[in-house]
Amino acid sequence: MVKRPGQATKSSASGRPVMVLLEALGKRWALRVIWELSNNNPCTFRELQSLCEEVSPTSLNNRLKDLRQLGLVELTSHGYALTNYGRSLSDLLLPLDRWANDWADWLA
């Protein structure tokens, strides 16, 4: 399904890590799932579903498979949670919230 760093993908023949990452994060709901997990940790499948606008279970499961394979998310006994690496990635994304607010003001 999803490709790991080093593996050639349609969006990155080189397999260069950042390209593989950008492709993985560019799939629908990927960024959103990471975002929601960073604020709701851990989280059941159905909780995640409702946090993500009632996304279809098929899509959510596909995305979760990807993120688990990439070592960003894991399924624990208490539900889905970010791994340490997933957490470090979500930390990098945190500034997007403030940025988006400024952006929205500017666009308005």
Place this chain on the structure above:
Amino acid sequence: MVKRPGQATKSSASGRPVMVLLEALGKRWALRVIWELSNNNPCTFRELQSLCEEVSPTSLNNRLKDLRQLGLVELTSHGYALTNYGRSLSDLLLPLDRWANDWADWLA
């Protein structure tokens, strides 16, 4: 096509800016185009195409339409370029390169 902050989308009924952003960045080639433009500024349509693994012109054009509508990219007399806001967003994404390298080492 793409939605702007404040507008309800399938991925964000609220229209909350960060959600709209995450949805926009979650479309294929969106992150990659921003990434390539941050290193190649400005850039012709065909240059962008080859930087993005020969993405189809249909897809590239759709994504560029989105990004222009969101005020992140503009078409200047010298080619496609990030706007000031687009640049400030790409600056937030820069750390992803280093992060992805560490991540790849850890996954290996």
Place this chain on the structure above:
DNA sequence: CTTGACGCTACGTAAATTGTAGCACAATAA
């Protein structure tokens, strides 16, 4: 005028995503 580069579109095909229904399993309560 022809050649080349530009941004971009048309069109048919392939792939991803969706919505709905519901399965298999485990824990809880009657």
Place this chain on the structure above:
DNA sequence: TTATTGTGCTACAATTTACGTAGCGTCAAG
């Protein structure tokens, strides 16, 4: 035992998105 509830998740048909190829219209240079 039986029923109920909650869990993660799958099947399937339909819609939406992305794709690959060909090529258009424009413009500047030769």
